[in-house]
Amino acid sequence: MKEIRIGLFGFGTVGQSVYKVISGARNAHASIARICVRNLAKPRETEVPDGILTDNADDIFDDPSINLIVEVVDDAAASYRIVTRALRKGLPVVSGSKTMIAAHLPELIELQQQTGAALLYDASSCGSIPVIRNLEEYYDNDLLLEVKGILNGSSNYILSRVFDHNEPYGEALDKARRLGFAESDPTFDLSGQDSLFKLVIITVHALGVYVNPADVFTFGISNIHDADILYAREKGMKIKLVAQVVKIADDRFTMFVMPEFVAPGKYIYSVDNEYNGVVIRGECYDRQFMFGKGAGGMPTASSILSDVMARRYGYRYEYKKMSYSGLPAYTTDVSLRIYAHYLDTDIPSLLPFTRIRESFKSENANYVIGDILLSDLIANRALLDAPDVFIADFPMFFLDRDD
Amino acid sequence: MKEIRIGLFGFGTVGQSVYKVISGARNAHASIARICVRNLAKPRETEVPDGILTDNADDIFDDPSINLIVEVVDDAAASYRIVTRALRKGLPVVSGSKTMIAAHLPELIELQQQTGAALLYDASSCGSIPVIRNLEEYYDNDLLLEVKGILNGSSNYILSRVFDHNEPYGEALDKARRLGFAESDPTFDLSGQDSLFKLVIITVHALGVYVNPADVFTFGISNIHDADILYAREKGMKIKLVAQVVKIADDRFTMFVMPEFVAPGKYIYSVDNEYNGVVIRGECYDRQFMFGKGAGGMPTASSILSDVMARRYGYRYEYKKMSYSGLPAYTTDVSLRIYAHYLDTDIPSLLPFTRIRESFKSENANYVIGDILLSDLIANRALLDAPDVFIADFPMFFLDRDD
Numbered sequence: 001m002k003e004i005r006i007g008l009f010g011f012g013t014v015g016q017s018v019y020k021v022i023s024g025a026r027n028a029h030a031s032i033a034r035i036c037v038r039n040l041a042k043p044r045e046t047e048v049p050d051g052i053l054t055d056n057a058d059d060i061f062d063d064p065s066i067n068l069i070v071e072v073v074d075d076a077a078a079s080y081r082i083v084t085r086a087l088r089k090g091l092p093v094v095s096g097s098k099t100m101i102a103a104h105l106p107e108l109i110e111l112q113q114q115t116g117a118a119l120l121y122d123a124s125s126c127g128s129i130p131v132i133r134n135l136e137e138y139y140d141n142d143l144l145l146e147v148k149g150i151l152n153g154s155s156n157y158i159l160s161r162v163f164d165h166n167e168p169y170g171e172a173l174d175k176a177r178r179l180g181f182a183e184s185d186p187t188f189d190l191s192g193q194d195s196l197f198k199l200v201i202i203t204v205h206a207l208g209v210y211v212n213p214a215d216v217f218t219f220g221i222s223n224i225h226d227a228d229i230l231y232a233r234e235k236g237m238k239i240k241l242v243a244q245v246v247k248i249a250d251d252r253f254t255m256f257v258m259p260e261f262v263a264p265g266k267y268i269y270s271v272d273n274e275y276n277g278v279v280i281r282g283e284c285y286d287r288q289f290m291f292g293k294g295a296g297g298m299p300t301a302s303s304i305l306s307d308v309m310a311r312r313y314g315y316r317y318e319y320k321k322m323s324y325s326g327l328p329a330y331t332t333d334v335s336l337r338i339y340a341h342y343l344d345t346d347i348p349s350l351l352p353f354t355r356i357r358e359s360f361k362s363e364n365a366n367y368v369i370g371d372i373l374l375s376d377l378i379a380n381r382a383l384l385d386a387p388d389v390f391i392a393d394f395p396m397f398f399l400d401r402d403d
Numbered sequence: 404m405k406e407i408r409i410g411l412f413g414f415g416t417v418g419q420s421v422y423k424v425i426s427g428a429r430n431a432h433a434s435i436a437r438i439c440v441r442n443l444a445k446p447r448e449t450e451v452p453d454g455i456l457t458d459n460a461d462d463i464f465d466d467p468s469i470n471l472i473v474e475v476v477d478d479a480a481a482s483y484r485i486v487t488r489a490l491r492k493g494l495p496v497v498s499g500s501k502t503m504i505a506a507h508l509p510e511l512i513e514l515q516q517q518t519g520a521a522l523l524y525d526a527s528s529c530g531s532i533p534v535i536r537n538l539e540e541y542y543d544n545d546l547l548l549e550v551k552g553i554l555n556g557s558s559n560y561i562l563s564r565v566f567d568h569n570e571p572y573g574e575a576l577d578k579a580r581r582l583g584f585a586e587s588d589p590t591f592d593l594s595g596q597d598s599l600f601k602l603v604i605i606t607v608h609a610l611g612v613y614v615n616p617a618d619v620f621t622f623g624i625s626n627i628h629d630a631d632i633l634y635a636r637e638k639g640m641k642i643k644l645v646a647q648v649v650k651i652a653d654d655r656f657t658m659f660v661m662p663e664f665v666a667p668g669k670y671i672y673s674v675d676n677e678y679n680g681v682v683i684r685g686e687c688y689d690r691q692f693m694f695g696k697g698a699g700g701m702p703t704a705s706s707i708l709s710d711v712m713a714r715r716y717g718y719r720y721e722y723k724k725m726s727y728s729g730l731p732a733y734t735t736d737v738s739l740r741i742y743a744h745y746l747d748t749d750i751p752s753l754l755p756f757t758r759i760r761e762s763f764k765s766e767n768a769n770y771v772i773g774d775i776l777l778s779d780l781i782a783n784r785a786l787l788d789a790p791d792v793f794i795a796d797f798p799m800f801f802l803d804r805d806d
């Protein structure tokens with residue numbers, strides 16, 4: 001068990017938190033040797049010893065004393081270059097870049113197997129909640145049926161302000177920006193993309209199957225209307241942005257990211273503000289619920305530290321489940337019940353519902369609740385981008401506490 | 404990665420669940436070779452192939468094809484003999500026996516180090532919730548401040564019937580017995596002993612320190628009175644049986660098991676029925692909450708299966724934290740605010756409160772709320788066993804959602 005000397009890429013909010021946490025950890029036997037940043041001149045809050053900062057990646061890769069790369073850059077292309085370069089050199093990497101990992105995971109797994117170098121990325125999904133590690137190590141059995149949760153802190157903060165504090169959506173979004181929960185361009189969070197990438201990574205470790213993010217139905221909360229909020233409130237429910245992967249038979253599973261009407265009995269109902277919550281359902285243990293801070297510099301840094309310390313003991317993901325026999329196949333041939341709000345777009349005639357269960361029309365807002373195939377939602381994805389359209393999962397049983 | 408052939412000790416509720424789960428797990432590469440029971444003639448629900456059952460432990464220990472012992476016997480002395488015999492033979496063991504492990508952990512750790520054989524026991528604490536594994540592997544850093552939770556399903560079921568369903572305590576206890584949540588002698592659960600043993604194990608993996616169960620203040624719910632229930636209800640609170648280990652300074656921690664008045668904002672407030680819930684608090688990640696089924700054959704068996712599968716990859720607890728420098732020391736020199744109900748026993752004059760904050764007297768029940776040293780509670784432990792006395796932790800701040 002050697003001392004770990006880290007080459008750190010990225011020194012923004014997360015990078016600086018990583019520096020603080022690792023410098024302060026007495027028993028980590030880890031230190032940060034060099035930090036590579038894009039712009040040396042940029043003013044930063046955290047003071048570091050002279051000569052540690054560099055803008056030349058070679059200063060890290062050519063330093064033979066560095067035996068671990070930690071990569072928290074906010075640029076998927078740069079992250080890809082750093083991670084693949086490190087792995088090719090046989091250097092293990094701890095990364096927090098969900099976008100990059102979700103896009104390149106099959107290649108990164110192969111690269112790990114070819115080079116023997118490990119890539120850990122628990123921080124990429126749900127910040128401080130150890131979802132990846134638990135799915136990989138603890139729920140490594142055939143019993144896993146479903147992983148479902150709130151994976152994005154920013155959108156959850158906004159919806160929480162709306163539903164728990166009765167704030168208008170626009171005001172909540174502004175507040176999220178001011179508090180740093182939402183980026184200056186919050187599209188990535190609000191469109192569901194951030195949740196999608198985390199879900200893709202989770203699915204690899206939950207079921208052993210990689211699904212291309214482009215093949216997964218993803219609908220965010222950007223187009224939520226006051227009428228939708230009002231409707232949910234009247235029913236005593238909240239709308240949450242939910243990501244889920246669900247086994248629908250022994251040999252098939254489905255996955256999607258979509259707002260959902262959530263009733264008070266559900267575990268995720270009480271996941272408020274910037275928190276994340278994940279429900280893991282299995283055949284023997286019923287439901288397990290993990291809850292914690294999903295975003296922010298320090299929660300992410302604590303997750304990075306756990307991965308760094310795991311490297312002292314040579315820990316690596318084995319991706320055991322990917323080699324299992326009879327892996328379930330991804331399908332979108334599954335019927336969902338959805339709520340669809342519309343105004344000008346004629347949703348009831350344009351979307352191929354197999355059954356309409358409720359429909360409502362008024363001068364200001366119309367909605368329909370009906371059953372539809374997930375594959376038909378995907379086929380009609382462009383239609384759903386109209387600003388007057390908002391859809392949400394409308395689960396069939398509201399009152400049982402089942403997730 | 405060889406096939407795992409298991410010698411199973413114990414074939415009661417948990418043992419039979421283990422058999423079902425392992426027999427049905429397609430990718431476990433594990434099978435149950437022999438099952439050792441005390442009484443071969445006892446009728447059992449689960450059918451097994453001829454010749455698998457035995458009442459002679461030698462049939463397992465002398466079978467060279469068996470490479471893992473799974474031990475779920477309901478007898479601490481027998482469990483100790485089986486586990487130590489296996490470890491001495493170099494055979495790894497998966498055990499669910501919290502009483503035995505809590506009592507003998509230092510010796511069992513030494514034995515593992517001497518023989519190289521591993522002992523895993525995630526099932527011993529909180530059934531299906533992977534508390535031990537997460538504390539050992541993921542929260543392995545200096546940032547951990549507190550582990551607090553509801554660790555006993557039976558007592559929580561009873562309190563949940565009382566507080567959520569307005570049932571009298573005696574009726575709730577009967578129901579728990581009928582449903583199999585409480586043993587025919589439920590003393591072990593209701594006295595807090597079960598929670599205590601789990602807490603002792605958790606503390607080893609949380610802080611790297613073993614504390615003898617006899618040195619830990621433990622007070623259960625057996626002596627709860629209608630007046631206590633009424634008092635909590637009037638304040639809008641529930642009483643829960645809570646176990647906790649808390650760092651009170653960098654170099655000191657305390658731990659105890661005691662009923663607690665829990666306000667609605669707290670995470671553990673909503674842990675109902677036979678569920679367990681654990682809050683892990685740390686410096687960076689604030690609070691993490693893990694929630695799931697803490698008892699019962701199948702949840703326990705799923706946890707055993709996870710440990711069995713971890714053995715395929717040679718997983719073992721490293722007890723890393725025990726070798727850390729500057730381990731915190733256990734102290735009982737800490738002030739608590741408690742609620743104490745009494746009738747004939749003159750609690751206000753017999754217990755050395757440092758400050759009385761509230762006192763109430765009536766014809767049927769008296770109570771006092773005051774500050775007292777934990778060490779003074781321990782010194783006066785016998786006094787608290789009087790049937791008219793019930794004490795509960797009365798935390799100072801009710802309204803902040805802090806655990």
